[in-house]
Amino acid sequence: MLTISLFMSASTALAFRFDTDALKSMGDKLKQLKPVSEKDEIALGKGIAANLTGAAPLVNDAALQRYVNQIGMWLAMHTDRPNLPWRFGVLDDMMVNAFATPGGYVFITRGLLMQCRDEAELAGILAHEISHVTARHALETMRKGAVAGLAGDVLGEYAKSKGHEGYSKLVNAGTEIYTRGLDKEDEFAADRVGAVIAARAGYDPYGLPSVLQTVASINPQSDAVALMFKTHPNTAERVEKVLVAMDGRLDKYSEQPKLQNRFAQVMQAHVAAYKPAKR
């Protein structure tokens, strides 16, 4: 399928190349911020996704990828940006993590998928990532120049010339966000909006806080959660905040389906050694 061939062909290793001159001139460039076109947003996100999936390839299972894509596409249809070229992928990585790059490229690791107990929990994670994309969190982080070597004029140059140099500079700088994380407030916002998207799509919106609760119970010393904990605010604090935000607004949707059986069937057939965590 398209998603797989697209990402499988990406062999670029996760590499950061910083240009110190570009870094120094950042201050000036910040003053000339330009909005980024959707076309450039998509091109940039595709490049960053290729960088990141070069480091951890997709699980080689078309049926599993199709299942996660169907859920992701359904959720994305319930946002204000349904027409982005959304693509969802399960990475063959036992680290517990999920992330999204600009333009609609969303990934969850096999490690995090295995922490889910039902489809509503998986939907909650995907919806959190989707809302980073719809709100352009990574893109704005780059555009505001919070990332080394980047500013609006580089984006502008790229748009004009489609020059490879400007593009790869952007992609490499953008990739850095994924080792460092977004703004804390962006993460809390993605939890709140993610729960709303899940509810709109017909899922029990408590899937997100529920899977976060499971993640919060993982030993923080474990290597499996090192990157996720480094790039996200404290998980218990996320659970607390999203529950407060949902209370009185989304609790009436808590009877919506969790789809536990459908999820368990797919996982048992396609993810070796899957054992759902106890409730």
Ligand SMILES: [Zn+2]
């Ligand atoms: Zn996030």
